[in-house]
Amino acid sequence: MKKILKYVASAVALCAAIAMCGCGPSKPVLNVYMWSDYIDLDLVKEFEQKYDCKVVIDIFDSNEFMYSKLKAGGAGYDLIQPSSYMAKIMYEQKMIEKLDHSKLPSLAKINRAYLDNLAIDKKMEYSVPYMIGFTCIAYNKDKLGKIPDTWAVFGDSKLKGRMTMLNDMRETIGAALLFKGHSINTTDEKHLEEAKKQIIEWKRNLAKFDNEVYKVGIRSGEFQVVQGYSGDLFQVFAEAPELTWMCPKEGFTMCCDDWAIPVTARNKELAYKFIDFVMTPQNAARNIEFTCFTCPVDGAKEFVSEENRNHPGMFIADEMYKKGEIIQDLGADNAKYIKVWDEIKLAK
């Protein structure tokens, strides 16, 4: 319901923006291309008032889709929100700008633990980290009690047919690689072979590989253990006290969505202002509470409400950045993962 309201609100905002453009002196327009439900729309309104402009938000649901739209010449966006691996590809292909830090004073407050340990673009040359999430395991503590923090749970045949892993080759092969003590970004075929055997073993106990149904399934009791994305799961937890979560001790994957400015942007000045505006601690705090994800800005904690200050999804602890690993693009070596994933899908 909340989601629908948000859509309606953004649609109304969009229509209003178009209507406003139609009459009166034209204001500068900032075209943002981003993930859905990922920013507090009241904050966007405040930005519009402060800089006397219009912000038009357009939405995508996968990095690949966003990339192909920009690559095909879908210009006209001033600000985009790729995940870190995609930002790197786009920078290498000269699709996004090198950032001018003198226009972004807020960057001084970006969390060093994240940048030093995990970030792909450690110096924020072309991207600014906006929201960080991680992949974890959620389970039903009323039915299963406390489970040790390990990926080995998927080997438990007593839970056969009641567990799911993600239908995402990098996440799921990554889980097995971590379990076997390897990096999630390995390109060593021996490591991948080990991971493949491990997942085929786990697969016998899994109900399915899934990115969508697991959220409803863990809530309805159909599944008792699921691998899932932190933001998605924390939204489910808010209404399901019987559920809890763990981060496996072997390690886990993290991902970050960044702000970046396309080289084709028409209103770069306004794009810089927008990034700087949303990355101040006060404003970051509002977006954190809105999304349940972590915006890595030091000092944001002071501005969130009391009950959320220790929220594990909104404020990822610094040591998590040392244990977590970020998925990187492997270029031509991606084919190795695709091959292994195809073999896993076919194995009996």
Next chain:
Amino acid sequence: MADDKSNFSARAGAKRFTEWLFTAPSLLWLAVFFVIPSLLVFAIAFKTADPAGGIGPGWTLDTFANVLRSDYVSVLWRTVWVSCAITAICLLLGIPVGYWIAQQREKYRYWLLLVIIIPLWTNFLIRIFAWRVLLHPDGFLRSALLKLGIISDDVFLLNNLGAVITVSVYTCLPFAILPIYAAAEKFNFSLIEAARDLGASRFKAFVSIFIPGIKRGIYTAIMVVFIPAMGSYAIPDLVGGVDGEMLGNKIAIRASANRNLPEAAALAALLSVIISVPVLLVFLKQKGVLKNVINIRRSSGDSTK
């Protein structure tokens, strides 16, 4: 005389022109939204892939050769047999239902048809999620089956090919019943009486008189069920299990996560070729291909009334 002739041909020319004028919008629609995109899909299948997700500059035959390798064949085989099973079950259920409705009094028929159509007013995805509730491992149905000893502890009703077939039959069945009913409605039931008078059993009369009599409806039902089943994506994704992947899911993964548009295009092209096989068979089965096209149009047109 000569005046009459030229007058006539002028009138015929004008008539032809108006016919063209009326057909032009649908032809244009078909060309822009079907023919050109399909040709593009075939063309992209012969382009090279670039690892970042774009389409490379060169041309290649490798993608097509790759698509015919063994692990694709097993996904393809699964897609084909599951679609055939769905079609067969829909016919087995649809023919008796169509027969029964056609025999009801006219004022009841439309109510019965309405009952069949009403579930279609609910969104497709919501109906699939409703099945997930129905087949839930702790749900009524499985608990009852467990208590009665019909299934053992390790049998689940969801997340397997059985669930994919069940839910697909459920979603496709109305589309199978409608054309069968439309053909059965026009069927002359006194032919069955005649067969019975001549000594045929009730079953024999049904199989050798009724079924051949409604074969156009059956052909239409086959096409209307089999083609969408071959391309199904959402149902295997939502109720299928670890081994439930069909060709539609493979295409989606290649186009999005794997960033390999040419391979997705080659798979899609392969799918279109496979789908056109039963369509061609149905066309060739009857004498006049053109006549049959019109017949199918007519019977499916009837089904909507």
